[in-house]
Amino acid sequence: AQTVTQSQPEMSVQEAETVTLSCTYDTSESDYYLFWYKQPPSRQMILVIRQEAYKQQNATENRFSVNFQKAAKSFSLKISDSQLGDAAMYFCARWNTGNQFYFGTGTSLTVIP
Amino acid sequence: NAGVTQTPKFQVLKTGQSMTLQCAQDMNHEYMSWYRQDPGMGLRLIHYSVGAGITDQGEVPNGYNVSRSTTEDFPLRLLSAAPSQTSVYFCASRGLGSGANVLTFGAGSRLTVL
Numbered sequence: 001a002q003t004v005t006q007s008q009p010e011m012s013v014q015e016a017e018t019v020t021l022s023c024t025y026d027t028s029e030s031d032y033y034l035f036w037y038k039q040p041p042s043r044q045m046i047l048v049i050r051q052e053a054y055k056q057q058n059a060t061e062n063r064f065s066v067n068f069q070k071a072a073k074s075f076s077l078k079i080s081d082s083q084l085g086d087a088a089m090y091f092c093a094r095w096n097t098g099n100q101f102y103f104g105t106g107t108s109l110t111v112i113p
Numbered sequence: 114n115a116g117v118t119q120t121p122k123f124q125v126l127k128t129g130q131s132m133t134l135q136c137a138q139d140m141n142h143e144y145m146s147w148y149r150q151d152p153g154m155g156l157r158l159i160h161y162s163v164g165a166g167i168t169d170q171g172e173v174p175n176g177y178n179v180s181r182s183t184t185e186d187f188p189l190r191l192l193s194a195a196p197s198q199t200s201v202y203f204c205a206s207r208g209l210g211s212g213a214n215v216l217t218f219g220a221g222s223r224l225t226v227l
Contacts, residue, residue: 044218
């Protein structure tokens, strides 16, 4: 199965706190890429962070970092110092050497002032 | 640099009507694709293309047609709209080759079929 699973439909975090969004995936490929996309109320899909499966080091982009556990097929997103602008739907996605990206069902993040 | 441009942003159709969602990109990307987004189901691939004259089906192709006559344009056609096609549609593109695997999305098109 070529699935991406996000088990948390909704999450909330206090402003300035840290939150972790979970993602697991299934693949038989050894070469693939993982992504987190953010979709704010504007509906625009915005790339947050990308991880190459062959890299052991976890990717980071400013306040966003991932915990990539290849053996467990887990790819969680950590948002530090949460800001009101982080409120959005977050999608985990996987791409392998084929031509299809597989997306999870999304996690809606609320940031509480 | 406009990126990926989709039109229209909103459309209301009656059952049985036809329409075309337009998608254009100015990044010289070989790969273009159409997704639909439905609540609780994430984004699902409808059709994709790896170059002019080449198209292929994704996960949910029924009821949709595509063509790719130029590198820049990838229109999605609904020949006979059904209420089940009410959704938000996204066009996305990426370059091919090592490192060029990030999808760039258009702003989306909300379609309602009555």
